[in-house]
Amino acid sequence: MTLESFINEAISPWMLEDGPDKDIVMSSRVRLARNFADKLYPTSGNKEALEEVLQFIKKNYIKEEDTEQDSLTFIPMKQLNMIEKLVLVEKHLISPHLIKHSDYAAVLLSEQEQTSIMVNEEDHLRIQVYYPGLQLKKALEEAYYLDDWLEEEADYAFDETKGYLTSCPTNIGTGMRASIMLHLPALVLTKQINRLIPAINQLGLVVRGIYGEGSEARGNIFQISNQITLGKSEEDIVEDLESIVNQLVEHERMARQYIYEQSEISLEDRVFRSYGTLKNSRIIDSKEAATCISNLRLGIDLGIIENISENILNELMVLTQPGFLQHYANKALRSDERDIRRASIIRERLNLKK
Amino acid sequence: MECQECHERKATLHFKHIINGQETKVSLCEVCAKKKGYLTYPEEGFSLNDLLSGLFQKDGIPLNAAGTANSNQPKQPQELKCSSCGRTFSEFKKAGKFGCANCYASFDSKVEPILRRVHAGNTKHTGRIPKRAGKYIQQKQLISSHKEELKQLIEDEEFEKAAVLRDKIRELEKANHQDKEAGDNT
Secondary structure (H helix, E strand, O other), rough: OHHHHHHHOOOOOHHHOOOOOOOOOEEEEEEEEEEEEEOOHHHHHHHHHHHHHHHHHHHHOOOOOOOOHHEEEEEEHHHHHHHHHHHHOOOOOOHHHHOOOOOEEEEEOOOOEEEEEOOOOOOOOEEEEEEEEOHHHHHHHHHHHHHHHHHOOOOEEOOOOOEEOOOOOOEEEEEEEEEEEOOOOOHHOOHHHHHHOOOOHOOOEEEEEEEOOOOOHHEEEEEEEEOOOOOHHHHHHHHHHHHHHHHHHHHHHHHHHHHHHHHHHHHHHHHHHHHHHHHOOOOOOOOHHHHHHHHEEEEHHHOOOOOOOOOHHHHHHHOOOOHHHHHHOOOOOOOOHHHHHHHHHHHHHHHHOO | OOHHHHHHHOOOEEEEEEEEOOEEEEEEEEEHHHOOOOOOOOOOOOHHHHHHHHHHHOOOOOOOOOOOOOOOOOOOOOOEEEOOOOEEEEHHHHHHHOOOOOOHOHHHHHHHHHHHHHOOOOOOOOOOOOOOHHHHHHHHHHHHHHHHHHHHHHHHEEEHHHHHHHHHHHHHHHHHHHHHHHHHHH
């Protein structure tokens, strides 16, 4: 496989599209959790029920001929090997949980990889929609459309006062988790982020690192999402989240400007050192890579470095993950082998120019 | 401070031994501490589920509803159990997950305090309603909001407008009643 085609595989097509505030907001995502009323939940561990749901989806929602909905491809987890599954997780198209229970799990994936519907995760259905930049409302609209389409064939588990009955009490009500991924290098550099995170938490929102629950903020990438799903409408949740993110974006911009004006030379030094490390290292672990890639992207955003695509952050973040490295090598790799492979793939990518 | 064992990672855990009054201190990283048997918590660490089930335990609901109050009568303890998936309330508390849609009704009285705690005191859904199956609910909510308006109109002595709205509500109620019956029959 050539590096170009491999990069194309790492980057979901929707990521290349333009979006508002794309220099700071990497993506907006809406996820809806839904269950069918008359079937036991995946959490019950009942195999017949799981199989039934899987067959039901296949029968009712997958059309053989080309129709409007045909862009969704049905992929049973059983058909994939471990590395292929890992790749889907690293592209955020499926959750790690789906892999753990892969005997009866599947995903419906759109061509642009903007939409994915997980089947038999913790809930029967997890509808997921991504948009580039800050576009949560659009993502919500698209998720609604899919929600209505899925509901046409079967009744959802829904209660007038409790809302959508999810398997976990933390999702009940709207069943919606809206989240936004942000690159905030200047807020980290100026240590403002330490003050901001507790304030955001107090507003019923959660801030965490890029790869979901429990992961640290690698490469200055943060994910902000709503905590509460009951008692607030979807629209209100989305609006609150967007208004917080707008403020964060503004603070990040101010911090970037401030650093640039106050200490241009040390900022340039930081950016070019990272660039040098990426261009020349022969062994690099994922943490160091993430830090350097973040600095490089900041340099591109501020015009310090030219002739490199601003998509480099999105691209390299995915390309340098363990699953992708092994996918590219076409074999399982130990962690020291991965560090070597990671360094070489980054060097190759930076030599591609553009 | 670096780990005294591997001298590579940062020491994040500090242990104090007191043997026969002799005090020694060891500083280790998490990996080495595990290797040396200092840490005994389960592999996966502390998960959201542990936190959740911790919350549920706090309710002070004994695992067996019958408890030990009446030890003289060896009665079968009556534990809450979901009639459709068979999950018991203690299983739910342990896993932090329901097993089916009916669990909510089965554990009803005990679910509400949990929801309140998880969702900042909220217990009522105010968001989306399923488009196809939820028509009846949507209508019902429309009617109740009209009724609120009606009350206001009467208070404001806008009787003509109120009469129009009253007729509209009657019509909606009639239509919705038929919808519901039709829905119940399918």
